[in-house]
Amino acid sequence: MLELKNIKKYFNAGTVDQVELFDHFNFNVDRGDFISVIGSNGSGKTTLLNLICGSVAPDEGSIIFEGKNITSMNEYKRAEFIGRVYQDPQMGTCPELTITENMALADNKGKIYGLSPAVNKKRIEYYKELAAQCGMGLENRMNIKVGALSGGQRQALALVIAEMTDVKLLILDEHTAALDPKTSENVMKLTDKMVREKGITTLMVTHNLRFAIEYGTRLVMMDEGKCIMDLSGREKEKASIDDLLGKFYELGLEK
């Protein structure tokens, strides 16, 4: 479904601080995969997501989505089929708009944003049902500004909104990292439920090793711009947190 081929990516190109992050990097995502990506800081996880979403362009190589070369496609055009939830709960919603207004905007994705009324009253019940999925009572607070919600509520809402738009690939960029342990657990459960129900292909970067083990169908560990571990099926089921910690420790010794 998604293929990154021979990607090269430098930072600070042409200066003495030039850093080569990816060199002939290849990565494949199959339809229906739910991939957890782990790795230490600077291993290239976020850059991988940025390359896929188009917020960063590769220096060499190509990115193919469903047979189409999207390497030079704008970020906003890719958003037609790629959804993204960020670590920062502020990013996925508009704080000054109400829950209904945020959802109405997302509901219109892919259509023209013309001069008809933004909120279609007939859709409000549907928005309430979606908000109810979060299990946080948001369905009773549809007309308050999203800025008044807590980080966890905003993140759950961001997730619902990202999925509302019928994207083919969902990118989760450490989306539980800024939340307290209990909220983080709830948001992760909600994520899993929604991904399973919709069967949406998902790529999740996380620092939470337990989430990486417990959820998803494939586990990738990155280090210095390479995939150094790629488990799926039985291998993934057998993997434990201790295995992952061991691997991290090994990497630390090598450096």
Next chain:
Amino acid sequence: MFEFLGALDVILQDGFMYAIIAMGYYVSYTILDFPDLTVEGTVLSGGVAFGLLVTAGVNPWIAMTAAFLVGFIFGAITGILHVKLKIRPLLCGILVSTALISVNLVTTVVGMGGNLAGDGALSTIDVGRSVPTLIRTFPATLLPTDFFGINPRKIISFFVIALIFKLILDVYLKTKNGLLLRAAGNNPQFVTMLAKNEGRSKILGLAIGNGYAAVSGALIAQSRGNINQGMGIGMIVIGLASLIIGLSVFGRLRFMKPTTMVILGSIIYQACLGFATFMGVPSAYNKIIMAILFTLALVLSAKLKTKRGKINA
């Protein structure tokens, strides 16, 4: 008593007429967080477009719409400089308003039938008594010319025009396109996620802001009876001060639309200026008073914000 009514008439007239600039700033400054300096040029452009058209015999309502379009286009240029060429907001405004000094002058002189080599005399357009402006044509002519010693045509016309532009903005901001514009100012990344180019919303917002400024220019021309090349000076301060006063004084009132707050803010601002004149301050001090009032408005709004923050926390 008549003196007081006369002063009130002037304050309200000016309040409504400048409120339209302030409503434009509500879009560019409050919603998009873009401190737009283009306004100084576009207020005059609107006045020039309006003045040339009405003196040529065009219906003043059509001339006012044309003024809006002129401001809309120049505002869009500022937006394009910012979005496509990545020039900083303040510089975009300075660039376009500087260019507009020439554009406005050339348009005026050529439009008046002068030649650019030496017709300094033709840099002013007269829209005085003999010119059929909004306040001298239908439907304003349905009103009497004398009401307790004042002529109500101007104030009522300006009120109705401010109201029309307020309602248009209120309705627009509730449409899909308007909501997308608000989202672009609030969280550009969200617009990107909706697979829309947030830059386009920004360009549109600046175009609307300057379209409003130009309409205000058309009203200022009618209020003063002429259009001279210095007309735009000080308009940024008037517009922003009215906006900030309105939003900080009435910001807590949930039932009130921001556009209503802005109109009231504009009236308060003009009342302060009127009070200074009433106290006998010579008009040469006007711009100093404007700057001081603006400073006070900024300080007041910052104070109110921290106070409100504490209450909420």
